[in-house]
Amino acid sequence: MLTSVDRLLFVRGVPIFKELRDDFLVRLASIMDEQEFPPQHTIVSQGQEGRSLYILVKGSVRVHADNQEIARLDKGACFGEMSVFDAEPRSASVTTIDRCECLTLTQQQLYEAIEETPSIAVNIIRLLSRRIREQNQKINKLQNGSINRRLSDGIYQKLTGV
Template structure:
């Protein structure tokens, strides 16, 4: 378990909270719960209703859809933030790779915090935008790689057919 000072220092270093005032961070850090999960534990599953954001304090988690890994997150990383803003079910599952400790912020705690300090909403929007851009880049690179592979196979077939025709 984190002491209140350690909790404040930790939350201050989390990207979505970096630009917030210390007085706000003290309040926010004090309302978050700390949960511990064993290794290979499912924290939540795709399709499940969710109303909380998690921050990894210790350990590593795996974000996945079925058996396909989307990301591995470590100390200081957030997950589950999308469910705080929409009423949609979780878009992916999150399971622990190691024993993990996480801080948890509920939707109501966040809304109360946004009422007091709207800057937190901007930070979360930036985080979500960054993640979408990273996914778009990864998807583009994968499509580009697939297209290059197809072009190489087509060139090889053309060379083979030209060699046979000679």
């Protein structure tokens, strides 16, 4: 998959790791495992216990819950980070769209890394906050669309008597 230099350069570009010192990135990159997944493979399943976060090195995945797509993620994106922190079942499933290569980091590896370099926790909080904000915006759009639809239906009914 990646040489140690390529792995370091790749990890350096991942949003949650961008502000970390190079010495820490070298250590972090060296402990991550590499995994490959075929197309249409479910990497994590909604409701399943999870103890690893995944970083997409190659390919793209579909994040979905209850048969509804939530997002599509590409190279450099990470997923699975929520279960690593709260030890709750996975909130969504992640399925490969095409062949994917991932770096994985277990909960234990991540906790040890955070103890050594606490700033990684701040970066992860930023990532989670960004994702919450994006979901809130989607919810607001859906709610506004629903309100507008109800208003226009009400006006139509009054005008047409239907």
